[in-house]
Amino acid sequence: MKRLMIIGLAVLSIGIGLLVFTFIVAYLFLVGSPTIFIGEGLENAFAGIIGPLVTVCIRVMFLGVMGWIGGVLSSRGIHLLLATAEKRSGD
Numbered sequence: 254m255k256r257l258m259i260i261g262l263a264v265l266s267i268g269i270g271l272l273v274f275t276f277i278v279a280y281l282f283l284v285g286s287p288t289i290f291i292g293e294g295l296e297n298a299f300a301g302i303i304g305p306l307v308t309v310c311i312r313v314m315f316l317g318v319m320g321w322i323g324g325v326l327s328s329r330g331i332h333l334l335l336a337t338a339e340k341r342s343g344d
Contacts, residue, residue, distance in 0.1 A: 258337045265330025271323035
């Protein structure tokens with residue numbers, strides 16, 4: 254019983270820690286300003302924009318996955334804690 258509670262607290266704290274880390278990284282990402290160099294002509298402008306755009310898309314997907322995993326871990330930790338609380342009240 255106590256072991257499940259410790260595991261639930263550990264999973265919950267890891268999930269919350271991952272969510273906090275995700276929000277900090279997202280904030281730092283939004284504060285920074287991307288640099289885009291646009292040359293002359295349509296081809297150069299497109300080539301100058303596509304690199305930073307791909308980088309931003311990869312970062313956004315990374316943050317989305319980190320946030321999703323943090324949310325799932327937090328949810329599992331809460332479910333474990335609630336299960337141990339129900340077992341304690343039933344005893």
